[in-house]
Amino acid sequence: MNELLTVNVSPHIYTKRDTTSIMLDVVIALLPASAAAIIFFGLRAAILIASCTVSAVLFEFIFNKIVKKDNTIRDLSAVVTGLLLALNLPASVPVWQAVLGSAVAIIIVKCLFGGIGDNFANPAITARVVLLLAFPGTVTAAVFPSEKFTDIISGATPLAVISGQEGTLPSLLDMFFGARGGAIGETSALALLIGGVYLLARRVITWHTPVAFVGTVFILTLLLGEEPLYQIMSGGLLIGAIFMATDYTTSPTTEWGKIIFGFGCGLLTVIIRVWGTYPEGVSFAILFMNILCPYINRWTERKPFGGVPQ
Amino acid sequence: MPKKLRGVRVPHNKNTAGSVPIIMPPPRFVTIPLVMHIGAPSVCIVKPGDHVDVGQLIAEAGGYVGAPIHSSVSGTVREITSVMTTAGNPVPAVKIESDGLMTISPVVKPPVVNDYDSFIAAVRASGAVGLGGAGFPTSVKLDVKDTSRIKEIIINSAECEPYITSDTRTMIDRADDIAEGCRLLEKYLNVKKIHIGIEKNKPEAIASMRRLAANDPAVEVRVLPSFYPQGGEKVIIYSITGKIVPEGKLPIDVGTIVINCTTLAFIASYIKTGMPLVEKCITVDGPAVASPKNVIVPIGTAMSEVFEVCGGFKKTPAKFLQGGPMMGLAVYSPDTPVIKNNNAILAFDKDTALKPKETSCIRCGQCSAYCPYRLDPAEYGRALKANDVEKLIRLKVNLCMECGCCSYICPARLPLVQQNKMGKALVAEYQKKKKAEAGAAK
Numbered sequence: 001m002n003e004l005l006t007v008n009v010s011p012h013i014y015t016k017r018d019t020t021s022i023m024l025d026v027v028i029a030l031l032p033a034s035a036a037a038i039i040f041f042g043l044r045a046a047i048l049i050a051s052c053t054v055s056a057v058l059f060e061f062i063f064n065k066i067v068k069k070d071n072t073i074r075d076l077s078a079v080v081t082g083l084l085l086a087l088n089l090p091a092s093v094p095v096w097q098a099v100l101g102s103a104v105a106i107i108i109v110k111c112l113f114g115g116i117g118d119n120f121a122n123p124a125i126t127a128r129v130v131l132l133l134a135f136p137g138t139v140t141a142a143v144f145p146s147e148k149f150t151d152i153i154s155g156a157t158p159l160a161v162i163s164g165q166e167g168t169l170p171s172l173l174d175m176f177f178g179a180r181g182g183a184i185g186e187t188s189a190l191a192l193l194i195g196g197v198y199l200l201a202r203r204v205i206t207w208h209t210p211v212a213f214v215g216t217v218f219i220l221t222l223l224l225g226e227e228p229l230y231q232i233m234s235g236g237l238l239i240g241a242i243f244m245a246t247d248y249t250t251s252p253t254t255e256w257g258k259i260i261f262g263f264g265c266g267l268l269t270v271i272i273r274v275w276g277t278y279p280e281g282v283s284f285a286i287l288f289m290n291i292l293c294p295y296i297n298r299w300t301e302r303k304p305f306g307g308v309p310q
Numbered sequence: 311m312p313k314k315l316r317g318v319r320v321p322h323n324k325n326t327a328g329s330v331p332i333i334m335p336p337p338r339f340v341t342i343p344l345v346m347h348i349g350a351p352s353v354c355i356v357k358p359g360d361h362v363d364v365g366q367l368i369a370e371a372g373g374y375v376g377a378p379i380h381s382s383v384s385g386t387v388r389e390i391t392s393v394m395t396t397a398g399n400p401v402p403a404v405k406i407e408s409d410g411l412m413t414i415s416p417v418v419k420p421p422v423v424n425d426y427d428s429f430i431a432a433v434r435a436s437g438a439v440g441l442g443g444a445g446f447p448t449s450v451k452l453d454v455k456d457t458s459r460i461k462e463i464i465i466n467s468a469e470c471e472p473y474i475t476s477d478t479r480t481m482i483d484r485a486d487d488i489a490e491g492c493r494l495l496e497k498y499l500n501v502k503k504i505h506i507g508i509e510k511n512k513p514e515a516i517a518s519m520r521r522l523a524a525n526d527p528a529v530e531v532r533v534l535p536s537f538y539p540q541g542g543e544k545v546i547i548y549s550i551t552g553k554i555v556p557e558g559k560l561p562i563d564v565g566t567i568v569i570n571c572t573t574l575a576f577i578a579s580y581i582k583t584g585m586p587l588v589e590k591c592i593t594v595d596g597p598a599v600a601s602p603k604n605v606i607v608p609i610g611t612a613m614s615e616v617f618e619v620c621g622g623f624k625k626t627p628a629k630f631l632q633g634g635p636m637m638g639l640a641v642y643s644p645d646t647p648v649i650k651n652n653n654a655i656l657a658f659d660k661d662t663a664l665k666p667k668e669t670s671c672i673r674c675g676q677c678s679a680y681c682p683y684r685l686d687p688a689e690y691g692r693a694l695k696a697n698d699v700e701k702l703i704r705l706k707v708n709l710c711m712e713c714g715c716c717s718y719i720c721p722a723r724l725p726l727v728q729q730n731k732m733g734k735a736l737v738a739e740y741q742k743k744k745k746a747e748a749g750a751a752k
């Protein structure tokens with residue numbers, strides 16, 4: 001009884017959920033998409049996933065060692081970044097380029113801005129955009145799973161076909177299950193939706209951003225005379241709407257903010273897809289909206305209960 | 311349809327809901343602090359060597375916002391000492407050695423109450439303070455002068471804090487006192503409508519209050535969803551009436567008074583017997599306590615002695631709380647006395663005592679999403695770092711009731727309540743300075 005007592009400010013109990021468990025939930029939610037990637041794109045997808053994830057964690061570990069900060073790799077956020085980056089690259093990307101992408105994501109976008117919670121742009125998206133601009137040949141390469149899914153073959157992605165390139169459009173069913181060209185993790189709408197439902201059920205994300213994002217694209221492309229179902233299942237739209245645009249740090253915190261953010265992402269995606277030179281616009285759209293995030297938060301500040309304006 | 315207020319789902323841990331309160335044997339010493347309420351410290355009127363009996367006045371109210379204090383045991387005043395409060399500042403206290411007889415003072419007799427003024431005077435003399443935990447002098451709350459301002463009274467029986475069941479026991483064991491309390495409010499404050507607000511996780515208490523309401527047409531039992539902080543004053547007013555108490559105003563400004571059920575039961579029993587507030591039924595629980603129960607404790611008893619009554623500890627205690635785990639205050643010493651507005655004392659072992667390690671804010675927005683008042687704790691933290699008081703004012707840090715939802719839900723385990731308290735203090739200081747400057751300019 002004579003030992004010193006702990007004294008701290010209330011509360012004295014906490015929810016079990018912490019940053020690590022949230023990140024673990026995101027990793028779990030990405031497992032179906034990762035599995036689909038390996039099923040459709042084979043060993044190359046597995047290598048890409050492994051090299052991005054391991055290198056992302058390693059870069060964070062080394063950076064923290066060098067700058068003598070507490071190591072944050074246990075929070076699993078680097079795993080999420082590495083995994084998302086890998087899933088956003090086509091199977092044709094050489095491993096060294098993927099690892100370079102991890103370095104950009106972790107060192108430049110995340111750690112140099114202060115580490116988890118302090119980056120203003122989504123690390124995986126920024127890294128993908130950097131790779132896209134640096135190595136347009138490999139990153140936009142349209143890579144298809146082969147007939148028997150034993151290897152990959154080149155061809156136009158559905159979006160490229162819609163934009164006018166030669167090629168055949170896969171059936172809607174193939175689009176849904178994932179037997180089509182594109183980045184390894186973005187092709188299976190089913191796998192991504194399973195992950196999205198899991199995140200919603202676990203209350204890691206709310207419906208606002210994904211619904212606003214996908215809904216905007218659906219309605220706008222419908223009005224513009226495109227095929228809305230192809231549009232929402234192609235490119236990185238679903239992985240972007242469910243996993244990237246919902247990144248806590250780089251998206252608004254208020255409900256209306258999330259809706260505006262999702263709408264903005266959808267609008268920009270459609271503009272780029274329909275009128276831009278790139279067939280795909282999700283990455284640019286999210287990156288641009290990331291920059292607007294502090295403003296959106298400010299515009300959508302909630303009125304406190306009982307608060308009287310000065 | 312008004313927007314529902316958010317809050318958090320905390321584990322209820324109402325382990326002692328079925329525990330009929332036991333009366334603890336008289337302690338050898340009681341140390342009664344002279345500050346057990348919000349307002350002016352009470353003024354001591356006894357000196358070492360004086361003999362006192364149970365219910366005898368030992369300190370007078372120090373001002374209008376204040377409350378008198380009475381001896382909780384019979385015995386001899388040993389010294390005027392000081393005790394460390396949970397806020398960390400020492401306050402004067404009267405230490406009384408009990409003779410073990412618990413002789414009731416001859417001055418304890420029912421007060422004469424026949425109108426509004428004598429009712430308020432009786433409440434004032436009883437030493438009543440808000441027993442739900444806030445400790446605001448009840449006589450000041452009820453002293454509205456013009457009773458037509460009161461549209462309804464809410465009897466706060468939400469008891470949303472985990473572990474605590476003392477109000478639940480009051481509703482089950484002392485329903486007659488609550489019924490009598492309602493009658494007094496109707497008679498002397500001219501109240502036409504009384505709502506008893508109870509969270510739905512207390513079926514026995516709800517049944518007991520419904521039996522009461524069946525005999526009193528002014529009383530209505532309102533079963534509320536179990537969420538924390540349902541029992542927050544502004545929260546329960548909104549849940550029951552839909553009225554919002556604006557910033558800087560009191561519940562009476564929207565025609566409502568909120569009174570805790572145990573406070574009301576106490577007032578009724580005081581008017582019946584004349585025994586002032588000298589004992590308190592508290593819940594003794596927590597992961598370290600051997601056999602949790604409800605205990606009726608003389609005010610001023612050391613917490614350590616109350617734990618002994620509950621079989622001591624099954625694990626080495628490392629943290630003691632007065633109040634529940636969400637808003638309760640950690641004490642510096644196990645010998646800290648039980649005070650009037652305690653409704654629970656809890657003991658945590660070393661595994662549950664330590665606050666988990668802080669990590670970086672990931673801007674998930676949960677602190678704001680779950681704040682019942684829709685405030686933005688994470689933003690306050692950033693404003694504090696930047697020493698930006700104007701931003702704290704704009705974002706209304708002053709509204710924070712320190713309920714703890716933000717800290718509870720934060721996945722980075724940030725000390726958000728602590729930051730909010732700091733923010734409120736900074737804002738108060740800043741506004742005081744501004745006022746002084748404005749005064750000097752004139």
